[in-house]
Every structure is written in structure tokens, then in C-alpha cells.
Amino acid sequence: MPHLSHFHGRSPDLPAPEPVPPQSSLPHTLAHFGTYVLAEAAARARDIRAATAAPPGVPAAAPTHVPEAAPVPASDAVPAPSPAESAVAAPPAPALPSVPTAPGLPLPQLSAAPAPEVPRPSADLSRLLRGPSGLGTSGLRLTLREEPPACPAPSAEQGTPIPGLYHHPVPEPDPVRVAEVSRRIKSWALEEVSLYPDDWEEEFDGFLVGRYMVGCHPDAPSVDHLMLATRLMVAENAVDDCYCEDHGGSPIGLGDRLLLAHTALDPLHTTREYQQGWAESLHADAPRRAYRSAMEYFVAAASASQADRYRHDMARLHLGYLAEASWAQRDHVPEVWEYLAMRQFNNFRPCPTITDTVGGYELPADLHAQDAMQRVIALAGNATTIVNDLYSYTKELDAPGRHLNLPVVIAEQEGLSDQEAYLKSVEVHNDLMHDFEREAAALAADCPVPSVQRFLRGVAAWVDGNHHWHQTNTYRYSLPDFW
Template identity: 45%
Template sequence: MTAPLPGTTEVPAADAGSSELLARLLSGPTGIGTNSLRPASAPAPAMEPPPVAATPVSEPPEPLAAQPSSSQRIEGLYCPPAVRDDRALADEINDRLVEWAEKEVGLYPDTELREALVGFDAGRSVVLCHPDAPGIDHLMAAARLLIGENAVDDYFCEAEYGGSADRRGAALAVAQSAIDPAHNTPRYEADWRTGIDSHPALRSMRSAMDYFYALATPAQAHRYRHDIANLYLGYSAEGDCISRHRTPAVWEYLVQRQFNNFRPCLTITDSIGGYELPAHLFAEPAVQRAVALSSNASTLCNDLYSLRKEQAGDRFHYSLPTVIAAEEECSIEDAFQKAIGVHNDIVHLFEEQAAALSAGNPLVARFMTGLHNWMCGNHEWHAGNVGTRYATSP
């Protein structure tokens, strides 16, 4: 019998106030739909970075009133509240995503899968995670990439859609080429294009990347391609363990999770915010540590909220709570509490790192705020899906 998930507590989404970290950083959110959520006391940035050179995007709509929904947060799981939650804007993005999926890339064509796409609620995810986006086109760019990444995971990693753990490496190499084009002789490049055109997940990633190119610099696009390659490395490591029913040690699992995580979504925060953290600053070891910590915390949040759902399935599954339970020979309830502690420690380490970095450079501070916004928005998105997508009863 599957052990129940430890208690949750009801809290409103986008609660008033901001975290201690955000108070130390430069400013509150400035994107569409954030006027009522921006702290009045937030200081203005010392320097406004120049916008990314990009093709024009549509004018953002008038700010929409935030409409937070109730959520079920895991008791004891630390993460400050998201700074924006706008249901009307999220619905608009979801509608546009469905139109793109159906008319441009032929993704999830039947009614049941279309409902799954809407139910995933990528619109709310990007609204929560990117409160500084200057317009809806920027939010749509993030949402298309998110849907494309999930399509690759579904089709090449999940048995329900035909994926196989022992064949995913080869499939993911082809998936990488959808955003990192193959360069061969004309004949084989033509064969490659035909192969990409033949699969909905590959079409989705190629199309999403094309939209991303319209607002990202070449360095930002290269950064994203690199992080997706790392993501697929993590998928392959997971596939190896699943195919052999092997539960890794906790330290090995955390290494896997640093690759198989949400990092690609976090590292585009400047692109979606309409500015660029230059490559030499992004590559600084201290900045890379902050990116890794915020990405790891965001992904362990997923481990905790999805535990019941995964345990209720019939496939071999491992996550931070299950690997802790195996290694320490403790109950899943005790392991769950220990995993909460690991998550919380990583969030605090990120906040310390981000605060130190923010004190010296306003552009880095802006990027740190973006990472923090994404981490907090991701937590709220998971908490808002309790009882539907996550933490379902066994």
C-alpha cells in the first residue's frame, strides 16, 4: 500500500509581501499584470540594462488584475511566495499554445491529448515564473519551449507514448538536433530535415526554438542548447537506472538531478525578461553555482509534490525520498521529511549566494531576481496542482 504524503496546509497563492532575498535585490516585477503586486518600497535598479536585440513583438496587453487561486503547500517546505498569479493571462497563453500545437506543429492531435495539454497549464507556469516579461510574446516563447521539452519527455521517455528507457539515448540525440541543427552534405541534411518533420515532438522543439531566436541573442540561444543537451544526459542516466531497476545512492541521484532538472527553463529568465546577462558574467563560477542551486531546488520540489502520483503508478520509480529511504533504511514518511530538509537547505544556499552576487552588480542582481522568481513561481504552480496533477491519492 502506498504511504500517504505528509500533511499539507492551505495558503493563498501569491501571498502579500516578498522574501528577504527579494528585499535585498533591486526591484519587484515589472512585466504585464504586475502593477498591483509590486512592493511600493522596492528600490529602482541602479542601472537599466539595454534590451535584447530582437525582432519586434506585439504590444503587451493592458495589465490584468491578479487572480490568485488557493493552493496546498507541503507543510515545512520552504519557499517564498510567487509575486504574480494572473489567471486571465494564463488562460490567454494556454489558448495560444493550443492554437500553435494544433495548427503549426501537429502536437497532441486528438481530443484527449488536447485536454492534457490544457490541463498541464503551461500558461500559469510561465506567468508565475516570469513576472518581469515585457510582453505576451516573451511569455509565449517560454511556454512553447516548456511544451516542447515536455513533448520530448513524453514521446521518448514515457512508455505511455511509446518511449523506452533502453532506447532513449538515440532518440534524444536526434531531439537535440531539432534545436542544434545537423551540418552535413546536402543529401543527408535533407534526410535529417525529413526526419525532424516526421515527428510531433521534434517539430515542436524546432518551432519553439525558432520563436525563441526572435527575442534571444546568439549567446542566449547557445546557452539554452547547452542546457538542453545536459537535460537529455540526465534523461539518459534515469533511463539506465530504470531499465535495470537500480536505485542509485543519494549522492549519485543528486548528481543525476542536477542534469535532469528544470535548468533550461531558469537560464532563459533574462531572455524572457527582455535583457541579457552577458556570457562572461553567466559563466562566472559563482553565478553558475546560483543557477545550479535554484534549478536543483526547483526540481526537488517536483520530487516532493509528485511522490504520490509516481508511487501510484506501476513502473519502477525513484526520487529523492525513495533513494533516501533505500539508503537509510527508513520509512518513506521519514525519508520525505529528510528530503524536505535537503530542499530547504538548497533554497537557503541559493538565497545566500544570490544576495552576495547582487550586492556587486545590478545586472547580475536582476538575473538573480529572475532565478528567484522562477523558483518561487514553480513552487506555487506545483502547490496549485495538488489533487489534480500532483500529490494525488493512491
């Protein structure tokens, strides 16, 4: 804020200065990084070939108390990493290379010095910029679609997509990976963290979390990488169920419970006298046990920047939980824009934001923090969360009490029928999706850095996989009779 003395003594006849128009900080960041950061990004990915044709090895070893992972099925096998590739520290940055660019995308000006000669993209780079290919990767794209492609007629087991909802169909997730992730996550839930009692087993199985995470991360190099996301997803769901929703949740005292659970992700640093009491508290209930264990695995595989990014997004999530709890305690229905503001925090954002860790590479922190990237991630989280509102609508209507979702809020605040409010919510989702794809395509054109391109494809794949899981999980969801 300018010092007040700057405004004293100015003649009242002088017009107020025009505000400086906002400018993007992306060119400045790229200039600050220069060629070095691109070399660093390439080193993190263990060169372009490692990020495409030869996936990096499995994540760094988990804490010593964790049981050894089961062998990856033959169809999921990856080349064994060398000792150098398995090291925790990143390899030294290579000599500063010239920076290739994608066909048809301009190379941003990195500095005032003459730009290096730009070679024609190699076959490996072209493949990277196109995104992964094969089963389950059709959602990895950075081009806009004017109209959604025609959906194949779904079977009863696959569910029915919401009529009029803008989405991109994806292939069924790899069944071998799904089976292995499902086996491992259930073993972790039962044997490592004692997540649920016996009478919750059907609900756990019905969540189909293996299909969910395999479908959302089609470029994950291995099942070990997929398990990073799967444990975190299950832990987040346990906190939501046990603290907020179905299984003993309550808005009363939620802040206390969430704060203590958050310390399983963001550790307490205190005196030796009081450290032990906190450490013991991490085993006090299923949500904290799950958070602690899932985060230990994640930190062992992620960079410090990626881990801190995830903690930040989980703090956002918990803040959204608290806003919703406050409304529940007061029996308050917010304005539609207020509800959407809450949903920007209480949403799926922590899941797509770790897509690079699950993919075995890193989007540099300064590029992740750019306003344009943050807008893309926020729009993706908002759109996918409205998908949840729409598919879980009848499930929440059948539950005790009043559950706020976008159709309920629109009906209440705008005086619409349930059907009209639901159909308007579909339009809100579609607008968010179009904005997400438009902003992602613009960012891809402005910043043709390989890690940025791959990250944007990963977020798009997560958006598509999230819809596919909601549509096909007929154990949990069914559609209202509005058509």
C-alpha cells in the same frame, strides 16, 4: 597538467609545495570587461529606463512562416517600439559612462586606474536594483529571509503547500496574461506543430502551462516574451512524455531518440546530399516538431550567446535523461548522492537560465559563465527539481513500474520508512534553498552590475513561481498523508 620532467631530479627530502588556494575569477573578469562591458550591458537593455519603466519592444520577428501573433490584451500593452528599438542588431554602445552602484553594495575594482566618480543612484536605477514591482513580483528579491512568511490559508482549488517546505508565497499570476498565453500555446500546439491527439487535450489543459510561465516570469515585458518560455516548456515536456515517460516512453533506444531531437535545437551541419534527410526528420514526430518550432521562435528573439547557453543546458538535461534510463534498464537504485548528481542534470535548469531573454535583456556571457553564477543557477535548478519530486510523489507511486524520486531513493538506501524518507527529502530541499539564497545574495553584493542584479531576481522569481504552480496544480498533484 604539468610536464612530467618538472618532477624529475627533485630531492625526496624537500616537502611537496603547498597547493595554491583557489581564487575567484570574478574580479579578473570585471577588470577585463571594465567600463565597456557595463556600457554594452546597458545598451543591450536599451538603457536603464528601458529595462524598468519602459520595457523593450516585442522580440524580433519570428520566421516568416509563423502566423502573426494575436494582439496583446489592453492590460498587457506596452509602448510601441520605435523602428530602431525593433531592429535585430543591438544599438551602438554609448559613450563610456561612470558606473552607479546599489546602496550599501561595494563597487568592485575594475582596473588599476583611478575609479570614476560614482554618482548617487537615480530613481530608475534604484528601481532596477529593487526589481520589478506589481502583481506577481514579490519573489524578485536579493535579501535573505530568516523564516518563510506566513502563508495565507489556501483554498481547495489552490492546493496545500507541503508542511515544513521552505518557500515564498507569491500572488496569483495576472489572469489576463494567463488567458492569453493559454490561448496562444494551445493554438501553437494544435495548429503549428500537431503536438497531441484529441484524447490528450484534457492533460494538456490540466498542465496549466499559461499559469506556470506567467507566474515564473513576472518581469516579462509582453505576452510575446512569455511565449518564448512557454513553447520551450511545452516542447521539453513533450520529449519527456513521449520519449521517457507516460506516452510511449522507454529507456530502450532513448539515446538515439534524444540525439536526433537535440539536432532540432543544435542544427546538423553536413553535406548538401544528406542535409535534406535530416531536415525532413525534424517533422517525424511531435517532440521534434515542437523542439524545432520553439527553438526557431527563441533564436529569433535571443542573442547568439543566449541561444547557445540554452543549447548547452538542454544537452545537460538530455544527459540526465540517459543516466536515469540506464538505471531503469538495470533496475538499479543509485546512492542518494548519485541520484542528486543525476538530478543536477535532469532538472529545470534550462527554464530559469533563459530568464533574461524572456525579460527582454541580456546577461553578458562572461558574467553568466562565472563560477559563482553557475553555482547559483545549479542550486536553483536542484531545489526546484526536488519540489517536483515531492509534489509528484503520489502521482508517481500510482503509475506503473518504479519511478525514482528522492524519497524513494532515500528510503531504499538509508533504510527509512516512506514517511521518514519523504520528510528527510523536505530537509534536503530546504538546505538547497537556503544555499541558493545565500549564494545569490553574496553574488549580488560582489557584482552590483544591473544585468546581474536583474538576472538573479529573475531566477529567484522562477524558483518561487515554480513552487506556486506545483502547489496549486491540483489536477496533477496531491500530497501523501504523512502529517
